[in-house]
Each structure stands twice: as structure tokens, then as C-alpha cells.
Amino acid sequence: MQRVLFVSPGYPSEMPRFVRGLAEIGAEVLGVGDQPPALLAEDVRRSLSGYLRVRSLWEEEAVVRAVATWLGDRSVDRVECLWEPAMILAAQIREAVGAPGLSVERTIPFRNKERMKQALDAAGIRTPRHAAARGAAEVREAAERIGFPIIVKPIAGAGSADTYRVESMRELETVEPRVEHLDEVSVEEFVDGEEYTFDTIAVAGVPVFHNVAWYRPRPLVARSNEWISPQVVALRDPDQACLAGGVAMGRAVLAALGFESGFTHMEWYLKADGEVVFGEIGGRPPGAHQVDQMNFSCDIDVFRGWAEAVCFGRFTHEVHRLFNVANVYKRAQGQGSIERVEGLERFRQRHRDALVWENLLPVGARRRNWRQTLVSDGFVVVRHPDLEATLAIADEFGSEVRLFAN
Ligand SMILES: Nc1ncnc2c1ncn2[C@@H]1O[C@H](COP(=O)(O)OP(=O)(O)O)[C@@H](O)[C@H]1O
Numbered sequence: 001m002q003r004v005l006f007v008s009p010g011y012p013s014e015m016p017r018f019v020r021g022l023a024e025i026g027a028e029v030l031g032v033g034d035q036p037p038a039l040l041a042e043d044v045r046r047s048l049s050g051y052l053r054v055r056s057l058w059e060e061e062a063v064v065r066a067v068a069t070w071l072g073d074r075s076v077d078r079v080e081c082l083w084e085p086a087m088i089l090a091a092q093i094r095e096a097v098g099a100p101g102l103s104v105e106r107t108i109p110f111r112n113k114e115r116m117k118q119a120l121d122a123a124g125i126r127t128p129r130h131a132a133a134r135g136a137a138e139v140r141e142a143a144e145r146i147g148f149p150i151i152v153k154p155i156a157g158a159g160s161a162d163t164y165r166v167e168s169m170r171e172l173e174t175v176e177p178r179v180e181h182l183d184e185v186s187v188e189e190f191v192d193g194e195e196y197t198f199d200t201i202a203v204a205g206v207p208v209f210h211n212v213a214w215y216r217p218r219p220l221v222a223r224s225n226e227w228i229s230p231q232v233v234a235l236r237d238p239d240q241a242c243l244a245g246g247v248a249m250g251r252a253v254l255a256a257l258g259f260e261s262g263f264t265h266m267e268w269y270l271k272a273d274g275e276v277v278f279g280e281i282g283g284r285p286p287g288a289h290q291v292d293q294m295n296f297s298c299d300i301d302v303f304r305g306w307a308e309a310v311c312f313g314r315f316t317h318e319v320h321r322l323f324n325v326a327n328v329y330k331r332a333q334g335q336g337s338i339e340r341v342e343g344l345e346r347f348r349q350r351h352r353d354a355l356v357w358e359n360l361l362p363v364g365a366r367r368r369n370w371r372q373t374l375v376s377d378g379f380v381v382v383r384h385p386d387l388e389a390t391l392a393i394a395d396e397f398g399s400e401v402r403l404f405a406n
């Protein structure tokens with residue numbers, strides 16, 4: 001039996017599904033997290049053989065020591081973490097308990113966007129021209145060298161937070177105060193194009209399952225315009241010719257970074273002239289229910305598939321891609337709590353077969369912060385074998401269904 005130490009089994013909200021996947025394939029799962037055990041969902045508690053509550057996951061040294069003491073002479077076969085900010089901690093635990101998997105040194109390029117691009121440059125992979133910069137003078141110098149337009153963003157950010165497209169030196173002056181609170185930023189050539197993911201479950205660095213999703217529109221645009229209902233569309237045919245450059249890059253990136261076994265989530269850009277440019281990669285799955293989306297695309301259980309891959313080095317689900325699947329996230333109009341919903345009944349009636357999950361905030365619920373969570377005020381998942389039809393249904397939800405808050 002495999003004994004797996006799982007960092008933060010209860011948070012974020014998708015972690016319980018992975019924990020359950022591990023339990024279902026027969027692994028013994030030990031959890032470590034900073035949530036009180038009483039706050040863990042019922043099915044997480046049932047899936048865990050033990051849980052160590054620590055004061056804070058960010059006191060890394062203390063956590064590593066506490067875990068070692070707690071384990072005593074029990075050995076662990078895997079240390080798993082699918083939450084980006086705790087990945088270095090997981091690597092430290094791995095090193096301390098002698099478990100296989102990514103070391104701290106191997107994890108850093110999955111977190112630090114400069115180290116990531118340096119490693120990929122060395123492997124000949126096309127990254128945006130880039131520089132790391134501390135302070136206004138270094139940012140300006142980087143901008144001059146790279147050439148406008150540029151992107152200025154956190155060196156280890158997420159969710160497009162504190163990310164700015166800057167057209168000129170003059171505009172840079174207005175952005176400087178807004179990034180002042182960041183110790184270090186990544187300055188990049190702005191790459192114009194469509195934006196896709198390349199997501200994998202890998203075993204020993206080689207994908208055993210992969211998924212390509214298309215962002216509509218690009219995440220930075222979606223995060224800058226509240227009226228947009230952003231879409232992430234898992235493509236039924238990730239192996240079509242026009243995506244081949246991104247898929248090949250994705251495989252090369254895993255090899256260049258020495259990834260081992262687990263989930264990966266890469267983003268890449270496809271320019272109008274066909275050039276493929278690397279975006280970023282995380283050693284974890286995408287969020288915002290995009291793993292569920294993979295399940296809806298193939299009617300398999302990707303959570304369990306992941307568990308099998310990390311524990312036994314295999315992926316036994318047969319993958320038949322049946323559908324394009326769109327997650328469409330909704331932002332209400334107005335502030336406060338959801339007051340009414342318009343157009344939903346008609347949408348349900350028109351797309352009964354395509355609509356596989358409806359998860360909008362109910363009337364009376366307080367609005368979520370749409371800048372902090374892509375999930376925003378809820379979402380629907382729609383699917384169809386044909387891509388054009390999928391996009392049309394997703395667009396219809398975006399424009400015809402409206403939530404109003406007050
Ligand atoms: N060099 C770039 N060129 C064009 N757009 C970019 C660039 N870097 C970031 N962006 C935009 O900002 C978004 C967030 O940047 P990303 O590097 O993916 O960080 P995060 O970890 O916040 O997702 C991207 O999805 C893309 O839309």
C-alpha cells in the first residue's frame with residue numbers, strides 16, 4: 001500500500017476531490033494543513049487516515065519539523081501538494097522525509113517566473129523576452145531593453161493579479177506606484193495572440209493524459225473587464241494540427257524542467273503568424289473547476305487518474321474525447337447580494353442536453369470578488385461534440401443570462 005502525505009487536504013475547495021481519488025485507489029492518506037479538523041469536509045475526513053493540524057503552513061521550518069515528529073518511524077511513499085503557494089513546503093517535506101518527487105531546487109522553476117524562463121531558454125524553448133527587476137530603475141531599464149509594449153507582473157503571481165500591459169515609458173510611470181509593493185517583478189515582451197493551456201498528468205516527466213483548453217478572452221482581458229463572462233474551453237481535439245506546436249512545446253518544457261509525476265498546467269500563446277510562445281507553467285492542476293471540465297470532456301475521473309499516476313505510475317482510464325466543454329464564469333451587475341437572475345430559465349430550456357453543471361450563486365447570496373476568483377458569481381459548464389456549437393452556447397450564456405445584485 002502507498003502512504004501519501006497530502007499538504008492542505010481541505011483547501012482550496014478542489015483538494016478534497018484529489019484526496020478522495022487517493023483513498024479510492026487504496027492509498028493511505030495522511031493530511032497536513034492549517035485548517036481545524038472540524039472544518040474539513042466530511043468526505044475528506046473519511047478519506048484521511050490521519051491529520052496533523054499546524055498553526056500556519058507558511059511557517060515552513062516549523063511545519064517540516066512537526067511533520068517529521070508526527071510521522072515518527074512511519075515512512076511515506078509520496079508527498080503531494082496541488083496548491084501552488086505550498087509547493088515549496090511540500091518539496092521541503094519530501095527532502096526531510098526522503099520521499100521521491102520534486103526537490104526544492106526542482107520546484108523553484110515552477111514558482112519563480114524568471115528562473116522558469118531561464119531554464120527554458122537554456123533548453124532552446126521560445127519564451128517572451130524577459131527580465132527580473134527590483135525597483136523602478138530596474139523596471140525601466142528592463143523595459144528599454146525589451147521594448148514596448150511590455151507586461152509587468154509579480155515574479156510568482158497567480159490569477160493575473162498585479163499584472164499590467166504597458167505601452168510606453170509614460171504609462172510605466174503610472175504603473176510604478178501600483179507595483180511598488182512587490183519586491184521583485186517579471187518584465188516581459190508583450191506577446192499578442194490567442195492563449196491556450198497544455199495540462200497534463202505525467203509519469204516520470206512524460207504525459208499519460210493531456211488536455212488543451214482555450215481561454216476566451218485572454219485572462220488579463222477577462223480580469224480587467226467586469227462585464228465579460230470569461231470562458232475556458234477544453235478542446236475535444238487537443239491533437240489537431242494548429243495546436244501541435246503548443247503541445248510539442250509542452251512536452252519539451254516538462255523534460256527541460258525535469259518534472260516527475262503529477263499534474264501540470266502550462267499556458268502558451270499562439271501568435272497570428274503561427275509562432276508559439278511559452279507563457280508559464282505550474283506543477284499543479286488548473287483551478288476554477290477545469291479538472292471537472294476534463295472529466296466532462298472524456299467522461300472519466302481525472303482525480304482518480306491522477307492518484308493512480310502518482311501512486312502506481314500508470315493511468316488506466318481509456319480516454320475517448322467526446323465533447324468540447326466550456327466553463328463560463330459569470331459576474332453580476334451591481335454590488336451587494338444577488339437579487340435576481342434573468343434569462344436562465346430560457347437558457348435551460350434551449351440547452352437542456354448541453355448544460356451539464358449549473359453552479360450560480362443563489363438569490364440572496366453575497367457577490368464574490370471577481371478579481372480574486374475566476375469563479376466569480378458562479379458558472380455553468382456546457383458541452384457539445386461540435387466546437388462551433390459549444391462556443392455558440394457559451395456565448396449565449398454570456399450575453400443572455402444576467403445576474404443582478406443590490
Ligand atoms: N508576456 C506576456 N504577453 C502577453 N500577455 C501576457 C504576458 N504575460 C502575462 N500575460 C497576460 O497576463 C495573464 C497572467 O499572466 P501569467 O503569467 O499567466 O500569470 P498568472 O500566474 O497570474 O496566471 C496571462 O494569462 C496573459 O493574459
Ligand SMILES: [Mg+2]
Pocket residue numbers: 159160219267280
Ligand atoms: Mg497564468
